[in-house]
Amino acid sequence: MRTTTEPSTEAPGVLETAALLREVTAGLITSDDFDAALDRLVRTVRDAIPEVTWCGVTVLRAGAPASVAGSEPRLGDLDDLRHGDDAPAMTAIRSRELVWSADLRTETRWRPWTVRALNLGVRGVLAVPVDVDEHVVGSINLYAREPGVLSASQQLTAMLLAEHAGLLLGAVRDRSRQAGDADPTEVLTAGQVVDQAVGVIMTQRGCPATEALKVLRSASAALGIPLRDVAERLVTSVARRHAT
Structure with a gap:
């Protein structure tokens, strides 16, 4: 997976990342409801990744309505598909690349999405694509209240999280279909x-x-x-x- 940021040697703490992945696993591994699993995922990520204030997920499913989940209901509009490609989530889904903006106050992409995000108190965003199965793709969207705090550490953690969550959500889909x-x-x-x-x-x-x-x-x-x-x-x- 490529990223739009410059290379950095900064890395997330191994123990912190391992703890996050364990929490995500515990929350999703026996779930059989896909939308409920998304809700658990965003709450876990919001609470576990430093400097992340809110978390959302945007999911596209072939032949079914899109799914959106958010840790904070009032920010749910930011993950909605009505913005089309003019939003970080859809940019990440379409490009299959990590998308990052350290400070939305100087951001020139995604208008009027950026204006909406700033009005809601969001200053930084990180969207990372997630592959669930051949019919389902999405983006995990991390939001920060403060500018400049979503660093290379959060980017690496988000990429690990996306691979891990995609695997677990795929299993949830399997169990849901079998049920x-x-x-x-x-x-x-x-x-x-x-x-x-x-x-x-x-x-x-x-x-x-x-x-x-x-x-x-x-x-x-x-x-x-x-x-x-x-x-x-x-x-x-x-x-x-x-x-x-």
Whole structure:
């Protein structure tokens, strides 16, 4: 992923970034409602990334209405698609590049979006594209109350977050599709069995949750069967081995 900023050696704290990714994982890994998962994501990001005052998400879904989620309702208009390409979120989605403005007071792009943002108290913005699956793309949008505080540190963290969140949101989409007309008990079971399978892979491979979820999704794609079915087969296989 390319960025419009100059290179920098500044890097986010490893512990802080790891803690953020763990929080995001905990909030999304067993969710089966895509829009609810977006709401959890923006609240987690707002509270976890230093200097970020608000967070929003803009998502485009093929054949379905766009989704928008925001940590602060009064700023929801900034993530809305009515601005078209004349907004950071859509610029990031269309270009597939990280988009950044350290100080909107000197920004010449995205008029009249910038005027609206300034009136709402936003001084800095960082939008990073996120790929959920072949039918869903979006942008995670970070907003700052103070100018100049969204630095290279936040940019690197945002890029890591986008890759991580895309993987988890893809799993949420899988579970949501599989749930279909199932009753609430069946939906819960679907989330639990995926969570159990992730735990099994983490134990077997000594890898983090995101890598384990990626293994499950790769197996699902390769075999051409739903994620839940792959997870159930794995959990059942392990249970049988332990039983013998």
